[in-house]
Amino acid sequence: MQLVNGQERADLTLKFLAPEQADVPAQVTRNLRPGQVRLLSRGAEGDVAVALPPADAAQARDVGAALVGLATDLGAQSVRVEETAHADALALAALATGDRDARYRAEARPGPAHLAVEGLPEADRARVDALAAGVRFARELVNAPANLLNPATLAREARSLEPLGADVDVWDGTEIEARGMGLLAAVAAGSATGPRLIRVTLPARGEATRIIALVGKGVTFDTGGYSIKPAAGMTTMKGDMGGAAAVLGAMHALAAARDRLPEGVEVRAYVPAAENMVGPHAMRPGDIYRAANGKTVEVVNTDAEGRLILADALAVACDEGATEVVDVATLTGAKVVALGNDVAALYSTDADLTTRLKASAEDTGEFVWELPLHAPYLKAFQRETLADLRNADMVPAGGSIKAALFLREFVTRPWAHLDIAGNAMKEGQATGWGVGTLVGYVLGS
Incomplete structure (x- = not known):
C-alpha cells in the first residue's frame, strides 16, 4: 500500500465522530470503543466508516490497523482518512498492516493500494514513508x-x-x-x-x-x-x-x-x-x-x-x-x-x-x-x-x-x-x- 498526498475520490473514507454527533445512527456508535472502526454507509461514491478520534498514538495505531482490515473486507483499493491527531502513527500502522508479501504466491493478496491522510504535513509524510x-x-x-x-x-x-x-x-x-x-x-x-x-x-x-x-x-x-x-x-x-x-x-x-x-x-x-x-x-x-x-x-x-x-x-x-x-x-x-x-x-x-x-x-x-x-x-x-x-x-x-x-x-x-x-x-x-x-x-x- 502506498501513502499518497490526496485523492479526489476514495473507495473508503474514514471520518471521526464529534461529541454527541446526531447524524450517525445509534446502532453504529453503540459500544464503539477507542481504536475500533465501523462501517457507516455504502454508496456509489464510496463507502464511509467512522471511529472515535484517537486520544494518543496507541489508539491511532489501532485505528490504522482496523481500517485496513475493513478496507480489505470491502475490497476497497483507495482509502482516505480525515484529518486527526496522531495522523503519522495511524498512517504508519495502516501501511504496516496493508503491507502484504505476495512474492511467493501465484496471485497477489487483496488489500488497499493507496492511502491518503488529510492534514498530514509533508515532513511527517516523508518520515512515515x-x-x-x-x-x-x-x-x-x-x-x-x-x-x-x-x-x-x-x-x-x-x-x-x-x-x-x-x-x-x-x-x-x-x-x-x-x-x-x-x-x-x-x-x-x-x-x-x-x-x-x-x-x-x-x-x-x-x-x-x-x-x-x-x-x-x-x-x-x-x-x-x-x-x-x-x-x-x-x-x-x-x-x-x-x-x-x-x-x-x-x-x-x-x-x-x-x-x-x-x-x-x-x-x-x-x-x-x-x-x-x-x-x-x-x-x-x-x-x-x-x-x-x-x-x-x-x-x-x-x-x-x-x-x-x-x-x-x-x-x-x-x-x-x-x-x-x-x-x-x-x-x-x-x-x-x-x-x-x-x-x-x-x-x-x-x-x-x-x-x-x-x-x-x-x-x-x-x-x-x-x-x-x-x-x-x-x-x-x-x-x-x-x-x-x-x-x-x-x-x-x-x-x-x-x-x-x-x-x-x-x-x-x-x-x-x-x-x-x-x-x-x-x-x-x-x-x-x-x-x-x-x-x-x-x-x-
Whole structure:
C-alpha cells in the first residue's frame, strides 16, 4: 500500500465522530470503543466508516490497523482518512498492516493500494514513508526462505542500500579469519556458503563526533548444529536473522531520512551472517575458538550460536571506534518464557542509552522491558572449562540474562542488548520489530 498526498475520490473514507454527533445512527456508535472502526454507509461514491478520534498514538495505531482490515473486507483499493491527531502513527500502522508479501504466491493478496491522510504535513509524510520502507525491507528479509536467503544473498540485499547513500562493505570468510573472528567462522563452518560480515555506514553530516553502531544477529537458518533442534523447533528458523533484518531495515529508513540525522552522528550497522548447519567441518560440543578480542570460548551447546557471532561483531564495532553500541537478536527461548512474544528484553550498561531506547520504543509502539545484568550468573559460563568462557551452561533458568552477560564480555563502550526472540515473527509472517525503535533512537540522539 502506498501513502499518497490526496485523492479526489476514495473507495473508503474514514471520518471521526464529534461529541454527541446526531447524524450517525445509534446502532453504529453503540459500544464503539477507542481504536475500533465501523462501517457507516455504502454508496456509489464510496463507502464511509467512522471511529472515535484517537486520544494518543496507541489508539491511532489501532485505528490504522482496523481500517485496513475493513478496507480489505470491502475490497476497497483507495482509502482516505480525515484529518486527526496522531495522523503519522495511524498512517504508519495502516501501511504496516496493508503491507502484504505476495512474492511467493501465484496471485497477489487483496488489500488497499493507496492511502491518503488529510492534514498530514509533508515532513511527517516523508518520515512515515521512510520508516514504512524500512519495515517493509526488514519483513521481506525475514520472510525470505532459507533456500533463497543465505549469508551471501543477505549481503547482496544489503548492497541495495548503496543507491540510498549508504556505504556497504562485505567481508568473506578469508577476511573474517584475517580479522580474528574465530567465533563467526566457527558457526558458519558447517555451511557451504560460509560466513559474511556486512558493514553498512551512513557518514555523518560534517565531522563525525559520535559513532552509533547497530549490530544485528544474522543467522539465516539455524538447525542447532550438532545440538540439533527438534523438527517443530526448526520450522521458523529462517527468522533467526530478525535482528539483522531490524538493523538493515533501520539503515534503509535512516538513509531515506538522511537530512534528519543529528549533525556529527555517523551510523554503522554490523551484521555477522552465518548458517548454523551440520557437516564435516561444523563446530562440535567441546570445541574451543578464539574471538576477535582475543578471548577464548568453549562451545558447550552448538545451538547457542547467536551469541558467538554477535560477540565477534560487537568486538569489531568497538575496535573500529563506535562510541555507543546497540545489538538486536532473536537470542533466547528464555526471553519468550519471561516476556512472551510482544515485549522485548532490554539489557544495558548505560542509563542514558537505556532511557533513549525505552522512549523510542514507547513512541513507536514496540514494547521493551529492562532486565538486570546480574553479574553472578556469569560464573556459570566460567566454571568447568579450559577456555575463558563457555557459551552455555545447559540450565534454562535465567538463560536470557546469562546470554546478555556473555555478550557484555565483548564490549568496551556504552552498550545495550535487545533480545527479540518471539518478536520478529507473528503467525508465520515477519513483523519488522525493532526498525521503529532503532530509527527513533538514532534520530533522537
